[in-house]
Amino acid sequence: MQINEIVKEVGQNAREHGWWDGEERTFGELIALCHSELSEALQEYRDGRQPTETYYGDKGKPEGIPSELADTVIRIMDMCDHYGIDLEAAIAEKHGFNMTRPYKHGGKVI
Secondary structure (H helix, E strand, C coil): CCCCHHHHHHHHHHHHHCCCCCCCCCCHHHHHHHHHHHHHHHHHHCCCCCEEEEEECCHHCCCHHHHHHHHHHHHHHHHHHHHCCCCCHHHHHHHHHHHHHCCCCCCCCC
């Protein structure tokens, strides 16, 4: 399956499960939801979980850093579906550009 096919499937699933019902979320709210998933991944790490560790919560729900990173990607894919962003093309274009950058470009410490 190609990235854009997964984007469409993720968007359809979100709509079918009511995530787009009612008042439309703002762009800022959608970005904040992406941030929240990354914050949940950080909290898992702070709680002593390993980056590759998956454990299972209520009703077999996958938990841990991999799951939170997956949630982040799913949120981003849902946004791309909603706004009509060709994520596959954007990734290819940005990756191609990044390949032309010099070693440790930007001179930042982190």
